[in-house]
Amino acid sequence: MNTYDLVTTSEAQLYLKLDTLPAGLDMLITNLSARIEAYTGRWFVARPVVDVLDSGGGDLLFLSRYPVQGTPVVTDLTTGLPVTGFLTYAGRGYLYLGGGWEAGRQRYKVEYTAGMCPDTPSVPADIRQACLEWVAARYNRIDPAITREQLGDYSYSADESDGMPANVRAALSLYVIPRGC
Structure with missing residues (x-):
């Protein structure tokens, strides 16, 4: 199976x-x-996802899959540092960061679990x-x-x-x- x-x-x-x-x-x-x-x-069954996302400098990052289970781990690939302080809109599949995400192509690596059900x-x-x-x-x-x-x-x-x-x-x-x- x-x-x-x-x-x-x-x-x-x-x-x-x-x-x-x-x-x-x-x-x-x-x-x-x-x-x-x-x-x-x-x-339907949740699984791990890794997205490498572009940012235009706005407040939202849109994930490729949703609903999101738990809290994603975001890394700024330009600096290599983790990003914190964002809100996860699990059912809509996006992350909100007050003040905005820094602009850049393939700027953010987001690791998360997505799917409707745990098993x-x-x-x-x-x-x-x-x-x-x-x-x-x-x-x-x-x-x-x-x-x-x-x-x-x-x-x-x-x-x-x-x-x-x-x-x-x-x-x-x-x-x-x-x-x-």
Whole structure:
């Protein structure tokens, strides 16, 4: 299991009602967890980040990831000295320094932890469920190129062009960070 997976292999094994753990299930979980994070633009399981940021001399430094867990460690790369006295706006992903940050390209190194939850069990239940449903859809599909098949009364069709089932997309829609604007 990858540290940042949204569900565990045991949870997926139980959800799929499998007696033994099949080869490749852990890789499928890791892949789909990463795709869910890419689709939503969020990290659900917190992890370390190191940003090297430019400053135009304003009061704010914008981090690449948020929400921020704990207090970031900031180093002024020009002087090599730590920067203190700033406020962290964890949910917005920026640091405020009264009087402003000194201007400069790649001036500040910021080390911090970012993500919604401290670990996999803390990930919201609807996200975990969506991941399990996508794992089940991928695991049970024999040929991903098949979009529609019918045999007697049984029929199957896939309406997703990118491989994400519609029910999974609907569950994740509440967590998507708007891009651009």
